Amino acid sequence: MSHAATWAFRVRVAAAAATSRHVPAQVARLPRVSPYVVVAAVVLVGLLLFVAAMGARALLAPKAPTRAKLTTYESGVDPVGQGWAQTQIRYFVYAFLYVIFAVDAVYLFPWALVIRSTGLGAASLVEIGVFIGILLIGLAHAARRGLLRWF
Amino acid sequence: MTALITSLPTEFKVAQVDYSAIAPMLIVTAGALVGVLVEAFAPRRLRYAAQVGVALVALVAAFVVLVTVSVDAQGLTLERAVVIDGPALFLQGTVLLMSVLGVLTMAERFGGESPDAFTPMGAAVPGSPQEASAMRAGLMSSEVFPLTLFAVVGMMLFPAAGDLLTMFVALEVLSLPLYLLSGLARRRRLLSQEASLKYFLLGAFSSAFFLFGAALMYGYSGSIYLGDISKAITSASGELDGLLIPGVVFLLVGLLFKVGAVPFHSWTPDVYQGAPTPVTGFMAACTKVAAFGAILRLVYVGLEANRWDWRAGVIAVAALTMVIGSVLSVTQTDVKRLLAYSSIAHAGFILVAVLAFDKLGVAGTMFYLVAYGFATIAAFGIVSMVRQGGSEASHLSQWAGLGRNHPVVAAVFAFLLLAFAGIPLTSGFTAKYAAFSPAIAFGGRAGVSLVVIGVLCSVITAFVYVRLIVLMYFTEPAGGEVVAEMPSPMTTVALSIGTLVTLGLGIFPAQVLSLAESSSVFLR
Numbered sequence: 001m002s003h004a005a006t007w008a009f010r011v012r013v014a015a016a017a018a019t020s021r022h023v024p025a026q027v028a029r030l031p032r033v034s035p036y037v038v039v040a041a042v043v044l045v046g047l048l049l050f051v052a053a054m055g056a057r058a059l060l061a062p063k064a065p066t067r068a069k070l071t072t073y074e075s076g077v078d079p080v081g082q083g084w085a086q087t088q089i090r091y092f093v094y095a096f097l098y099v100i101f102a103v104d105a106v107y108l109f110p111w112a113l114v115i116r117s118t119g120l121g122a123a124s125l126v127e128i129g130v131f132i133g134i135l136l137i138g139l140a141h142a143a144r145r146g147l148l149r150w151f
Numbered sequence: 152m153t154a155l156i157t158s159l160p161t162e163f164k165v166a167q168v169d170y171s172a173i174a175p176m177l178i179v180t181a182g183a184l185v186g187v188l189v190e191a192f193a194p195r196r197l198r199y200a201a202q203v204g205v206a207l208v209a210l211v212a213a214f215v216v217l218v219t220v221s222v223d224a225q226g227l228t229l230e231r232a233v234v235i236d237g238p239a240l241f242l243q244g245t246v247l248l249m250s251v252l253g254v255l256t257m258a259e260r261f262g263g264e265s266p267d268a269f270t271p272m273g274a275a276v277p278g279s280p281q282e283a284s285a286m287r288a289g290l291m292s293s294e295v296f297p298l299t300l301f302a303v304v305g306m307m308l309f310p311a312a313g314d315l316l317t318m319f320v321a322l323e324v325l326s327l328p329l330y331l332l333s334g335l336a337r338r339r340r341l342l343s344q345e346a347s348l349k350y351f352l353l354g355a356f357s358s359a360f361f362l363f364g365a366a367l368m369y370g371y372s373g374s375i376y377l378g379d380i381s382k383a384i385t386s387a388s389g390e391l392d393g394l395l396i397p398g399v400v401f402l403l404v405g406l407l408f409k410v411g412a413v414p415f416h417s418w419t420p421d422v423y424q425g426a427p428t429p430v431t432g433f434m435a436a437c438t439k440v441a442a443f444g445a446i447l448r449l450v451y452v453g454l455e456a457n458r459w460d461w462r463a464g465v466i467a468v469a470a471l472t473m474v475i476g477s478v479l480s481v482t483q484t485d486v487k488r489l490l491a492y493s494s495i496a497h498a499g500f501i502l503v504a505v506l507a508f509d510k511l512g513v514a515g516t517m518f519y520l521v522a523y524g525f526a527t528i529a530a531f532g533i534v535s536m537v538r539q540g541g542s543e544a545s546h547l548s549q550w551a552g553l554g555r556n557h558p559v560v561a562a563v564f565a566f567l568l569l570a571f572a573g574i575p576l577t578s579g580f581t582a583k584y585a586a587f588s589p590a591i592a593f594g595g596r597a598g599v600s601l602v603v604i605g606v607l608c609s610v611i612t613a614f615v616y617v618r619l620i621v622l623m624y625f626t627e628p629a630g631g632e633v634v635a636e637m638p639s640p641m642t643t644v645a646l647s648i649g650t651l652v653t654l655g656l657g658i659f660p661a662q663v664l665s666l667a668e669s670s671s672v673f674l675r
Contacts, residue, residue, distance in 0.1 A: 120165055137184050144191035 093147050097139070104135055169228035171220045172235040175213040175243060176307050179300055182209020186297030195291065199265060202296040203258045203641075207251065209300060214247040227674060231376055232317045234448070237670030239311035241517050242444040246306045246437050249524045250299065253433030255645035256532040257295055261636050265291040268427035268535060270337040277340035295332060299433065302328040306437050310444020314375040315365035315402070318445055322361065322409070325441060326354050329434055333426035338542040346425025353408070353418045361405025367398030377453035378675045384456040399454055399461045406449065409442035410498045413472040420483075423491035428543060431487060432531030435494050436524030443501055443520055447513055450505065452673050458508060465506060466597050470604050472499030477608040480615050486534050486545045489615065490527070493571055496612055497523050503594075503601045504586035511589035513671035518585045518664055522570070522578035522656050529649025530567045532642055533560060539633045547619065552628035557635040563650055565620045570653045572613035578656035583609065585664060 111128050114120055142148060170177070182205055189201045217240065227234050261267045269292035275282035305325025312318035334347025369375050371394040372383030384395065408415040423431045454461070476496030483489040501523075504515040537544050537553065537560070544550065554561035570577035587605060590598035638646070656663060 123165070134184060137187055141187050141191040 093142070097142075100135060100138070104132065107131065164230075166230040166232075167228065169224055169226065169235075172224040172226065172228050173221075173233060175217040175221055175247070176304055178213040178216060179209050179247075179304050179307065182206060182213075183297045183300035183304065185209075186294075186300060190294050190297060198291055198293050199258075199260075202293040203254065206254045206296040206300055210247055210251045210254065210303070214244060214251075217244050217247065225674065227313060231313045231378070233308070233311050234313040234674050235311055236674035237672050238444065238447060238513060238517065241667060241670045242310040242440055242520070243307045245440050245517070245521050245524065246303060249436045249440065249528060250303045250306075250433065252525070252528045252532075252645040252649055253429065253437065254296065254299060255641045256429040256432060256528065256535065257299065257427075259429065259535065259639055259642045261639070265293065266295065268337060268429050269295050269335045270340065273331070273335045273344075277344075292335060292337075295335060295430075298328040298332055302332070303437070306441035309441040310448060312445065312448070313377060315368060315377070316375050318449070319358070319362055319365060321441075321445075322358060322405070325438065326358070326409075329430075329438065330354060332430045333422055333434070335430075336425065336427040339425070342425040343427070344425075346422045349418055350422045357405045357408035357415065360401045360408070364398045364401025364403075364405060367394045367401060370394045371398055377449065380453045381456055381675070384454070395457065396460060399457075400464070402449060403446075403461070403465065406442055406446045407468060410439055410446070410501075411472075411495050412468050412498050412502060413475050413495065414468065416472070416476070416495050416498075419495055420488045420491040423494070424485060424487045424545075428487065428531050428535035431490075432528040435490070435531065436527045439494070439498065439501075440520045440524055443505070443516060446505060447516060448673060451508075451513065452675055455508065462506065462597070465502065466601060469499050469502035469506060469601055472496070472502060473605055473608040474499075477611040477615075480612060483615075484547050486547060486550065486619075487531075489547070489619070490530060490534070493612060493615070494523075494527070496608055497571075499608070500583065500586055500605055503590045503598070503605055506601065507589035507593045507598060509589050509593040510671045511668065512593065513673075514664065514667040515585040515587075515589050517667045517671065518656075518660070519582040521663060521667075522582035522653070525649045525652040525656075526567050526570045526578060529646050529653070530564065530571075532638075532646050532649070533564045533567070533635075536560065536635045536638055536642070537633065538636050539631055544633050547622065548629050549631070549633050550619070551622050551626040553633065553635070554624040555628070556633075560635040561623045563646065565623065566650065567653060568616040568620060570657070572616045573609050574613075576654075576657045578653045578660070581657055581660040581664070585660075585667075 108128070111124060115124060186202055186205050189198065189205060193201050221235060222240060225236050225240070257266060257268065259267050265271070270282070271290035271292050272282055272285040275285065302325050305321045305323070305328075308321035309318065309325060312321050330347055330351040333350055334344050336343035365375060368380055371391050372380045374380060374383070387395075404415065408418075411419040423435065426434065450458070473496055476492050476494075476499055480489055480492035480496065483492055497519075501516055501519050504512050504519060506512070507515070534545065535543060537550065539549055554565075566577070570579040573579040573583045583605075587602045590602050592598075594601065
């Protein structure tokens with residue numbers, strides 16, 4: 001848990017403790033607004049903050065433009081050739097495998113919750129075995145066809 | 152957050168699975184997985200025979216189990232996610248039989264080592280060193296058979312899906328292998344890769360439409376189950392009515408894309424032309440069966456209660472599909488594109504039957520799908536046989552005078568074209584009758600006008616087919632040696648079955664028609 005989250009958590013605990021003792025009168029008098037209005041207000045305030053910050057910077061910062069300063073800055077050498085080029089995408093197999101096994105792990109969590117319940121354990125064990133077995137067949141195929149070889 | 156958690160059921164509930172009802176799908180899945188293992192571990196010289204064997208055994212075994220065991224296990228299973236009822240069984244059986252024919256035509260080698268229509272390396276740039284080295288290494292393209300089986304699994308689940316999410320999963324399971332298969336043509340590779348990419352991108356768009364529609368329907372009814380949606384529509388409180396019509400429209404857009412109905416048809420000619428010809432036949436026949444099955448279930452089980460709100464739109468789609476499909480088929484110069492536009496027109500004819508909103512309409516739709524599918528697989532099988540200089544002679548001018556050199560091939564193709572046109576004594580005639588008569592009886596004024604449009608469009612398409620027949624028989628060959636390759640026994644069997652079914656359904660339609668009628672009641 002990060003520092004900010006810890007802080008927010010403590011505030012919430014304190015607020016809960018406060019409400020459990022006595023209901024603050026000001027909160028009760030606030031008008032009930034739709035949650036969408038709250039969301040819209042947050043978005044609006046966010047936009048206003050951004051505009052204010054950028055506006056303040058534009059007003060306060062000194063400006064002395066020259067031609068050299070206005071060019072787009074690029075580090076390194078000038079670009080050579082065209083933007084379109086064929087590249088080796090040798091990582092895509094690993095990306096595929098990552099996606100497959102990440103989804104696999106997501107499905108394992110709910111299974112882990114019910115595996116110990118009576119009357120469900122054995123059947124669910126077989127089912128998850130079938131599920132992982134199907135993925136392993138795919139992996140075996142990929143390995144056998146040389147897709148996992150690095151060269 | 153806490154409210155959401157407390158509203159969920161605390162105890163995990165085990166889904167009851169009726170294994171005999173879903174056994175056909177499990178068998179085909181197992182066949183596909185065995186195929187993947189064969190592809191990885193079997194020695195190269197055995198691979199082709201093993202793959203074809205596994206695919207055929209799985210499909211035939213699934214069909215046998217379907218007609219012997221699953222028929223007696225009708226009902227809702229897997230917590231209502233899968234509904235095995237009359238229409239589902241009928242369409243699953245149809246898909247299985249047609250995919251047997253599809254696999255037989257895909258296995259055609261024309262004397263070579265590996266399936267003739269497919270490239271060993273789909274991702275390679277045409278004419279590149281990678282492709283040449285793959286050819287030299289004798290790599291094979293037998294992975295098309297497991298891919299086909301995976302597509303068949305999706306096609307079987309699609310008309311049996313009891314909720315929108317299962318329907319979406321089935322849609323993806325059937326689509327993803329087809330995107331791959333259509334990019335694997337050995338000849339005219341760029342066209343094939345283009346077809347694959349177009350199909351993939353447009354298919355992804357249509358899937359997104361379907362998913363968005365499902366989300367809106369969930370927002371409207373609080374459930375993804377078709378039965379619950381139907382109940383929510385009949386007992387509507389009027390609070391969330393704004394979500395209903397957009398949801399219905401998006402769902403139908405996603406499904407009508409798959410059958411190639413008109414505002415969503417533009418992928419059809421390009422993909423049918425670019426895909427390997429046996430795949431085109433398989434795709435044209437089986438995808439239509441599965442997608443129309445899903446449309447039937449969605450419309451008859453889920454959305455029938457408010458059909459007066461959205462019926463006008465689908466009527467317009469059906470009319471446009473028939474007119475544009477048949478008019479544009481007149482201008483085509485490529486056999487595969489011609490058959491693609493004809494398939495668009497046929498989708499319109501089938502929609503007419505769907506819109507009847509009666510038990511007989513369901514039966515008419517299913518009968519039409521059987522008749523159209525078998526004729527289509529056979530027709531594309533013949534297109535893949537006609538060659539000039541080693542590659543397929545798909546331009547119409549190359550078909551001139553084919554009847555003189557190859558009378559049998561030309562005669563079978565002419566017969567299939569007559570079936571597409573709906574001439575009596577072919578399955579096309581009985582199918583059109585079965586599709587149009589419920590529309591007249593139950594469709595009201597809109598049904599009658601749709602049938603009038605349908606008959607006029609049939610006349611236009613008949614002109615196209617007759618012109619092709621005249622070209623084959625009464626025109627001098629344009630020059631260059633166009634030959635029909637000698638097919639292997641497997642293709643011959645597939646073509647014979649397709650043609651005999653087309654003839655048989657034209658002369659004795661009663662058996663299949665009464666089977667379709669007796670299995671046209673949806674379970675909810």
